[in-house]
Amino acid sequence: MRVTVTHPRELGQPELSRWRALQESDAAFDNPFLSPEFTVTVGELRDLVRVAVLYDGPDIVGFFPFERHPLGIGKPVAAGLTDAQGLVHAKGLDLDPRRLIKDCGLSVYEFDHLVAGQPLLGDGRHTVHPSPIIDLRDGYGPYTETLRTHSGKTYKTTLAKSRKLQREAGPLRHDYATTDTGPLHTLLGWKTDQYRRTGRTDRFAHRWIVELVERLLATQSDSFAGVLDMVYVDDVPMAGHFGVRTRTTLAGWFPAYDTQYAKFSPGLIHHLAMAESAAASGVQVIDxxxxxKEYKDKLKNGQLEVAEGRVARAGVAAGVHWMMRVPVRKTRATVMANPLLLKTADKALKTYGRLRTVLQG
Structure with a gap:
């Protein structure tokens, strides 16, 4: 196997077409974060993005998008933002993960949402985690029947709150797959407020992330598109979501709502509306x-699996990376797996968020 490493802007149309063909040949890769359009767009904004192109003789058998950070530390493209990571490759590809990262000029490659079946998982140094989905392959009607059976109280309460909202505030309107940037910035403003309110880092304080979302919204094709949808009450925006899609998978990314409508469960109202419109447009899975998250537990009717871990070559850089990252990751995984610890940590973050808001106000 031969490996060449390039910036995504240097990929030609033959390479991009081959990438799409490999992606569409295996359901494990059916996620827009693994699409060439996503890597190319991030690469326009982040010069540290690279793509390893894998050859078997004259044939391209894989694409490995990554970011190359100092000390040879490799991370997924748009690390910290994406929910699907990994190598898009031909079926039956056999490779040595350490040899691959060496060919990429890396000492370590760390991941936290590596999709199933990756040859990068060869050394077993990883943990596996569920990634909940809304499975719409049988249509929206059968999905709601599943909700009635397994989350009946939630489903009925959400419908009742929707009716109450319309009686008190006005009719609901759902605008699916709009490309208007005005509602997009309304949504991002809500998301910024949510990050601050809950003590999280505001991702949209980074200009490149805002520009990434704007560029993805402007990207519209059959195989890949940015998807913005908003729910309005009496023509006033109430809740929305921005994500990206392939032909059949919509990746949940940035949902948010206006907190003045919080008592009506606007997030759940919105997700049901989004699922209905997505199914009608041909989307089969919302990842x-x-x-x-509580809303994920209420809405899911299936799950995928993703892995967290790292591939490392022996060396000083890999040792430093282990000391800085692995104990922290293990501690976080312990907290996430324990409902009591998770609730305590979430409460602490929200308290911090309130204090920060007061101090900055």
């Missing part, structure tokens, strides 16, 4: 991403 809500790894992470313990």
């Amino acid at each position: 809500m991403g790894r992470g313990e």
Whole structure:
């Protein structure tokens, strides 16, 4: 196997077409974060993005997108933002993960949402985590029947709150797959407020992330697109979501709502509306991403699996990386797996968020 490493802007149309063909040949790769359009767009904004192109003789058999950080530390493209990571490759590809990262000029490659079946998982130094989905392959009607059976109280309560909202505030309107940047910035403003309110880092304080979302919204094709959808009450925006899609998978990414409507469960109202419109447009799966969230538990009717870990070559850089990252990752995984610890940590973050808001106000 031969490996060449290039910046995504240097990939030609033959390479991009081969990438799409490999992606569409295996359901494990059916996620927009693994699409060439996503890597190319991030590469326009982040010069540290690279793509390893894998050859078997004259044939391209794989694409490995990554970011190359100082000391040879490799990370997924748009690390910390994406819910699907890994190598897009031909079936039956056999490779040595350490040899691959050496060919990429890396000492370590760390990941936290590596999709199933990756040859990068060869050394077993990883943990596996569920990634909840809304499975719409049988259609929206059968999905709601599943909700009635397994989350009946949630489903009925959400419908009742929707009716109450319309009686008190006005009719609901759902605008699916709009490309208007005005509602997009309304949504990002809500998300920034949510990050601050809950003590999280505001991702949209980074200009490149805002520009990434804007560019993805402007990217519209059959195989890949940015998807913005908003729910309005009496023509006033109430809740929304921005994500990206392939032909059949919509990746949940940035959901948010106006907190003045919080008592009506606007997030759940919105997700049901989004699922209905997505199914009508041909989407078969909404991947809500790894992470313990109450709304995901209420809405899911299936799950995928993603892995967290690293591939490392022996050396000083890999040792330093282990000391800085692995104990922290293990501690976080312990907290996430324990409902009591997770609740305590979430409460502490929200308290911090309130204090920060007061001090900055």
